[in-house]
Structure formats: C-alpha cells, structure tokens
Amino acid sequence: MDDRRPIRLVLTEDRDLSSVRPAGGPRKVFKDVDSSFRQNLANDLDVIEKRFERQLKSQNLPVVATATLEGEALAKSHRPETLFTPQTCPIIGSDSIGSLRLSVTESGLRSLRRQVLQGSSQNIEADLSTLIEIRPFELEIAREIDLAKVDGSTKARPFKLKIFNHHDSAKNDRLTRSLFELLKNETDLTQLAYSSEMIVFRINEPTEEVIEKLRGFVGTQSLMPLPAFSLTAQYLPVGVTNDQSFPLPVSGENYPTVGLIDSGTDPNDARLQAWVLTRDETDVPRSDQNNNHGSFIAGLIANGKSLNGSDDFPDVQAKVVDVVAMPANSPLYEDELLRIIRRAVQQYPDVKVWSLSLASDQTPCVDNQVSDFAIALDKIQEEFGVLFVNCAGNVRVAPLRTWPAVPASEVDRIVAPADSVRALTVGSVAHKANNRTLAKPGEPSPFSRRGPGVAFMPKPEVCHYGGNCDASFNYAQTGVISTTGGGSMVESIGTSFSTPLVATIAAGTLSATNGNPLSINMTKALIVHSAALRSHKTTAAELRYKGFGVPGSLRELFDCEPHRATLLFEPEIPSNRRIFSKLDFPIPDCFRTEEGKLRGGFLLTAVYDPPLSEDGGYDYCRANVEISLGSFDSEDPDEEASHSKLVSLHPKDFSKLGERHLIEQGFKWSPVKVFQDEFRGRAADRIRLRVQLYLRDTKFDAITQNVAIIATLYDPGKSLPVYDQTIQALNTTGWQTVPLELRSEVRNRLR
Numbered sequence: 001m002d003d004r005r006p007i008r009l010v011l012t013e014d015r016d017l018s019s020v021r022p023a024g025g026p027r028k029v030f031k032d033v034d035s036s037f038r039q040n041l042a043n044d045l046d047v048i049e050k051r052f053e054r055q056l057k058s059q060n061l062p063v064v065a066t067a068t069l070e071g072e073a074l075a076k077s078h079r080p081e082t083l084f085t086p087q088t089c090p091i092i093g094s095d096s097i098g099s100l101r102l103s104v105t106e107s108g109l110r111s112l113r114r115q116v117l118q119g120s121s122q123n124i125e126a127d128l129s130t131l132i133e134i135r136p137f138e139l140e141i142a143r144e145i146d147l148a149k150v151d152g153s154t155k156a157r158p159f160k161l162k163i164f165n166h167h168d169s170a171k172n173d174r175l176t177r178s179l180f181e182l183l184k185n186e187t188d189l190t191q192l193a194y195s196s197e198m199i200v201f202r203i204n205e206p207t208e209e210v211i212e213k214l215r216g217f218v219g220t221q222s223l224m225p226l227p228a229f230s231l232t233a234q235y236l237p238v239g240v241t242n243d244q245s246f247p248l249p250v251s252g253e254n255y256p257t258v259g260l261i262d263s264g265t266d267p268n269d270a271r272l273q274a275w276v277l278t279r280d281e282t283d284v285p286r287s288d289q290n291n292n293h294g295s296f297i298a299g300l301i302a303n304g305k306s307l308n309g310s311d312d313f314p315d316v317q318a319k320v321v322d323v324v325a326m327p328a329n330s331p332l333y334e335d336e337l338l339r340i341i342r343r344a345v346q347q348y349p350d351v352k353v354w355s356l357s358l359a360s361d362q363t364p365c366v367d368n369q370v371s372d373f374a375i376a377l378d379k380i381q382e383e384f385g386v387l388f389v390n391c392a393g394n395v396r397v398a399p400l401r402t403w404p405a406v407p408a409s410e411v412d413r414i415v416a417p418a419d420s421v422r423a424l425t426v427g428s429v430a431h432k433a434n435n436r437t438l439a440k441p442g443e444p445s446p447f448s449r450r451g452p453g454v455a456f457m458p459k460p461e462v463c464h465y466g467g468n469c470d471a472s473f474n475y476a477q478t479g480v481i482s483t484t485g486g487g488s489m490v491e492s493i494g495t496s497f498s499t500p501l502v503a504t505i506a507a508g509t510l511s512a513t514n515g516n517p518l519s520i521n522m523t524k525a526l527i528v529h530s531a532a533l534r535s536h537k538t539t540a541a542e543l544r545y546k547g548f549g550v551p552g553s554l555r556e557l558f559d560c561e562p563h564r565a566t567l568l569f570e571p572e573i574p575s576n577r578r579i580f581s582k583l584d585f586p587i588p589d590c591f592r593t594e595e596g597k598l599r600g601g602f603l604l605t606a607v608y609d610p611p612l613s614e615d616g617g618y619d620y621c622r623a624n625v626e627i628s629l630g631s632f633d634s635e636d637p638d639e640e641a642s643h644s645k646l647v648s649l650h651p652k653d654f655s656k657l658g659e660r661h662l663i664e665q666g667f668k669w670s671p672v673k674v675f676q677d678e679f680r681g682r683a684a685d686r687i688r689l690r691v692q693l694y695l696r697d698t699k700f701d702a703i704t705q706n707v708a709i710i711a712t713l714y715d716p717g718k719s720l721p722v723y724d725q726t727i728q729a730l731n732t733t734g735w736q737t738v739p740l741e742l743r744s745e746v747r748n749r750l751r
Helices: 035-051 053-058 106-118 122-129 169-183 208-216 292-308 334-347 372-384 495-510 520-535 540-546 554-558 659-664 722-733 744-750
Strands: 008-010 063-069 091-096 099-104 131-136 159-163 188-192 199-204 220-225 236-240 257-262 276-280 319-324 353-356 387-391 424-429 462-465 480-485 488-492 564-569 572-574 579-583 598-608 623-632 643-645 672-682 686-695 704-714 737-739
Touching (some): 035 053, 035 106, 035 131, 099 106, 122 131, 159 169, 169 188, 208 220, 257 334, 292 319, 292 488, 292 495, 334 372, 353 495, 424 540, 462 540, 520 554, 520 672, 520 704
Parallel strands (some): 008 564, 257 319, 276 319, 424 462
Antiparallel strands (some): 008 737, 063 099, 159 199, 480 488, 572 704, 598 704, 623 643
C-alpha cells in the first residue's frame, strides 16, 4: 500500500499573470543641482581628459571613468541613464554598489560636458542629482594583486589579462590592436574563450617590463597570475571495502547519474568501476594520474551512506561519468580546466548534474566582483541546461575557526568557482566530534570557507558532512569515510567531500519524477527548501558558513508528513506581464484560531535564473523577483494597497531599509530567497501569493523569467492534520493542481 502524501504542483493559469501599472509623477531629485555643483562635475571631466589626453586624442582609444552615486540613489529606478548614453559616456558596468563604470571617448566627453553644464530637462537634472563625482579609473583601486612585488616563483607562471569590454565592436577592436602593438613580439599572447563578452588573454611567463606596460595600458581591467588548481587531501586507512560497505549496483536498477570532473577513479578497482558508466581520460594520460581524490568522491556518490554507516548521509546512490581532469604532477590552470569542463558537458549531454570539488589558489572572492571562472561556468550552465555543484573551499593554514565565529578578516571567504551564481555551492559541517575537535556535530567544520557571494547573496546555499578536526588538522575518527580505490577504505576531511553528497541528491531529485524531469531551478529549490525546513531557523551568522543547512533525504524532499503540506509553483513570467498572483491561498482549518486569526508555520523558497551581466560586477544579476505571501482584503485583485506581507525574509526582513541594506542584508537581486514565520494569532483574512519581476535593463524586455517557488505549511508542534486539511482547502480554491508523481523504483526506495 502506498501511504505517500505527495507534494502538489500548482498549475499556472493565464489569469494569474498581469501587467505592472505604469508609475506616475516626475523622477526624484536628490539634491540641488546648482551652477557650483555642475562646475565641480565639469572639473572632474577636465581631470579625466588631462589624465588620458594622449589616449583620447593621439591614439583615439576609449578609456574608462568611474561615477560614484549618492547613497540614497542606488536603486535601479534612479540609474542616470539619460545622462550617460551612447552619445556621451555610456555605462559599461559597475565596480561596487554605487559605482558605475563609464566608456569615455573624446567626442563623448565633450557631449557629456555640455549636458553637465547646460542640460535642463527634468531627467537630466534628476540624473545629475544622483552623482557625487566622476573620476578616472585607476587599476590600483580595482581588485588586483600588487604586480610590482611579483616574486621569482610567480614570474614563471602564466598571467591572465582581462580587457575592458566597451560593448562597441569598433572601440574594442581599437583596444585590441593597440594591445598587440604595445607588446609586439615581447610575449606570447593568446585570447581565451571564457564567454562571448569577456576579452581575456593568457600571457605565458611575462617579464617585469611587460607587466609594467600592461599596468599602464588603458584597456587593462585586471591582470593577475592565472589561477591554478591542485589536490592536496590526505587519507587515513580504516579498512577495506566489502559487500556491506560498498555494495554493487542492483542489476536493472535505473540510477541517476553524476558527472565528476576530478582526478579520475581507480581503473583497477572493479567494485568502484561497477558504478562508473564512462571513464574519460582524454585530457590526462594514465601515467600522469593519481586517482585518490576522484575515487574518494566517486565512492561517496555511489555509496556514501553505507560507507559511513549513518542515516545522516544521503539515501541516494548514483552512477558516475568520470572525466579525468587533474594531473598528478603539475597544476592545472584555470583556462585549461575550463576547456575540459566545456568539452565534457558537450560530450555528455545526458548528464545534467556535475560535481566540482575544485577550488582555485587565488585570493578569496569579494563583495563587488564575480570571478572570471564563475562567469564562464554560469554561461556554460545557461547554454547547456546543467547544474554545477561546487565546493566552498577549505582553509588550509592555522589558526582554524572555532564556533561561534566572529570573522576578523576576509581570508576564509569562498574562492572561485564557488561564487558561480547558477551553481549550488556546498559548505561543510561536522557529523562527529571528540574532546579535541573544534566543532560540535552540526556546527560548521573548522576548515569550511564562508560566504557571502557577490552583492551579499547567500553562498554557500547548503552544506553537508565533510568532517571535523582539531587545531592541528587531526581528524582521526571524525572524518568522512570513502575509498581511494584498490579496495581500500580511508578517512579524510574537506568541502571536497560534502559536495558530492549534495550533487548526488541533486541528480536523484532531477530524475525522480515520472514524465518530464524537474527543472534545474525546481531541483535547486527543493534542496534549499529541504535544508531550510530541517534547520528550522538559521541565524544570519550561520547562513554565511552553512547556507540554509543540510538537505534531507529524497523522502523528505518529495513526501509530506501529516503535520505539513507542500505546494510547488513554477510560473513563467514574461517581462510584459511581470506580476504573478494566486489569490485565496489554501489555509487549513486547523490554522485558524476560534477568533479566526492565523496560526502555524510558513516556509517559502524561491529560486530563479536571472539574466547575467558578463561584466561580473556588483549588478551581475540583471533581474530581481520579489516574493510575497500576504493578507489581502479587497475584491479587486489588482489593488496593491490592501496587500500586507505576512511571511518575512529569512533570516530577517529588511524590507523597510534602504537599497544598500536590501542588497547587503535583504538578498535583493539574489536568485535564491527563503522566507519563514510562525504565527500564534495573526489577523489575516484572505491570503495571496504575489510575485513581481524587476529588470535592471530595457535590453531584457523580451525575456520570460522562470521562477521555482515552494511553500510549506507546517505545525511547529507536529500534531495538527495540516496535510489533509490543506488538500481540502485546495479543493475549494479552484486552483488546478497535480500530485508530483515519482518513478516506481524511486517510490519503492522511499518506502
């Protein structure tokens, strides 16, 4: 007998979509735009002209300036796009919140000066009032290493040069020609294929003279040693694999698949190879392979639960497409790894989840810039419809963190490519402890790197078990157990090993349903939602290290207990009808007090895949989706004044604060959002789910934004018949819903 209580998918109807009412009234003016202020800005332009006189006049090259905005003028609606146009100095990116990057030419500078001094329209005045100053871009103020202090070991390393993209082919061509003329035959310069809008070159072993020339080149956006990847895990032997710890796949069973890009699995371990569908060593000859790391990860994908003898590990098993990428005796540079990833994703189109337990040796990620590697991975995920599951990275030097933590510096921030926006990033928590270890079970592992990602978005989004250790990195009997091949069972620690556990859950989730598979967005949403539901109430401090917590088993993802009910929504929101609204949200009778007030718990998760700016700056995400479950007491479903938000952003609702706080602490522009509240008697009559799409650019006016939304109603006391009464309430709403049907073998495993 099937006693499942399935989650239900709510179908979107055309009547659920509506257009945004046009805003009225003049634009806001933030300060008095008098003649003195205008002259100060004109003086700024004179400084830019003098600083770049030779490039602008003699060489006819575009240069870059930075416009700084007033703190109250950071919202998209205040962006000074009437002032900065293709006829003056257009905006080509951002450096940080409130800092815009401008493309400057000699003629554009003249036109901009005229507008600054003489422009009289209301829009020009409003644009000018948003500005503090306009300054020349200086490489030293960007996120760069100090190239004047390059030591001998770095000189022999290839460098990566990124050139400004002015979003104008003629300007870009002039810059590229000037670059080659500048260097002539002094160095080996090769253009790299990171993405269509990034102009990136590899420079093999540049001399100090070449580095100095590039520092002074007006096209240089960044210049740094090319990031390298290597594997450094250690392993403690604990036994040998057998039928109990490492069972073989069941004949005829249809297992999900995880793509693994790592050091490869041991080709001579028959038990391990039974789980490997394909072993691809196109890029690394067998003579240059050390398969320990790749075998350990593949073991966790296939048999993580039985190897560790714990129900805390995923109840999903998956087969592996094993792409050998990491050589044993040399580092793998970022451009080479990116080429292997792209080849693998193209060659194995049926693989939709890829586990990447690789972290670069570059400096930690920062608030205002996405790494080039992450931008490239985001582009691949968009192009091929795949999901990368990335590790947050490990801190490798003492002192290690204790818990609770108070970050004293940025040295333990995530490293590339953990800042990939479309990927799932995974941190590590401890599952075992002793009297020497620095973390208790459930606390962040002492070595696990922390977020946030660009623009303060949650990174990592989730975590899993990656082991524990003491202050000297000793982890005996507190690590994760897997195999290094050859029939060995070993123990180790690292976010490398929490990552494949989540990748396996993702692959199992993506392939669990009958008919069409779930979308990537809904798969991510189910994992994040499950983690948030299990963690209950994550604090802001925990979020940076653990994300929303450890996701549950497939049964937890897809089934409801009697005291909770889960609904899925996945509207496609066109940019010409940006509001999705479902009125009369089903509330079970047990969620109403005798006085008719609302009680019970609500958890909402939203995941979407916004268009992205390949500039990679603070405004990398070009769409924001606002989600609100609120009370609604009007007969007119378009009336906004009567909608009052009920469920607040988790960990906290910052909706009353300014733009900077909405970004830094309120997840504005973040494509992963969680909302949670528990009520004991809140006045609320009719309830509505409302979703609105906001876009940063008019060039995205033709997009349709997919949004995966999960709503769970639960009884904190775990005693009320929430599921049955929610289904009864659904039957009275007129909503069209279908239960999420699972494949028969998945259904059998869940029993």
